[in-house]
Amino acid sequence: MKAGGRKASFRRDEDGAAAVEFAFVGPILIMLMFSILCYGGYFWIAHAVQQLANDSARAAVSGLDDAERTSLAKASLTAGMGQYAYLNPKAAVVTVAHQNQDIAINVVYDASGSAFWGMSKLVPMPSSKIERRAVVRLGGY
16 A cells, blocks of 8 residues: 555545534524514514504593503503513503603513524624514504
């Protein structure tokens, strides 16, 4: 056997090449997958909070005064949160503001306890305080 024969056969050997390539590309793909999952969860929660703000604003319209509107908005928010299994009703704060002929419902949800923010050390996430607002006109168009 020639002295250079082993080196040449070692250079041509492709066994394990896929494992080496995956070792380079795999962590990037896994991080990309976690990023898609986390940001998908963020958009999912943000959409749910916006829907809850919209529903609370619609419920508040039927109140006769500011106290009743606030009560109706908070009751609607609490009832609506029960329909979203991934939302914690204790993490939401609702405020009702009456300006001229408009009722503004502001919902702030703290999503830091969500599983999506559990990976925030791996994936840079937006703020865990999700704030959404809905405004409804009382009448007098």
